[in-house]
Amino acid sequence: MTLEEHLKKLREIDVRDIDPSTLVDIKDVHIDTSLPVEQRLASVLQQMNGNPYFFRSNGLVVKCSFKGEKRLQEILEDILEHL
Numbered sequence: 001m002t003l004e005e006h007l008k009k010l011r012e013i014d015v016r017d018i019d020p021s022t023l024v025d026i027k028d029v030h031i032d033t034s035l036p037v038e039q040r041l042a043s044v045l046q047q048m049n050g051n052p053y054f055f056r057s058n059g060l061v062v063k064c065s066f067k068g069e070k071r072l073q074e075i076l077e078d079i080l081e082h083l
Contacts, residue, residue, distance in 0.1 A: 007072055010051045015063045024048050026055045026062070031080065040080040041073070052076065 001009075029047045031040055045052060052072060053064050070078075 003073065004071065006050075007052075010053050011065075011072075013053070015054070015061060018054055018061055018063075020056060020061050022049065023051075023054050023056045023061060026057045029055070037077050037081045041076050044076065044080070 024047060029044060032043060033040070035043065048055060055062050055064075
């Protein structure tokens with residue numbers, strides 16, 4: 001399965017099917033700005049247990065969605081490039 005296919009599968013998960021105890025609290029995700037963008041992306045994905053669409057914030061389950069022309073990977077790369 002390609003990364004794009006994997007991310008699509010994760011994106012389609014219903015928030016009601018997520019076990020909150022499996023999600024990372026967003027405040028615990030740290031970005032090492034000294035790393036190249038690709039390594040930052042890999043680090044964030046690893047810290048988020050491979051699922052960038054779901055996390056906890058102040059005890060609430062959050063599902064991110066992205067609408068537009070760019071893929072999630074491109075958006076994350078753009079964000080991490082500017083940190």
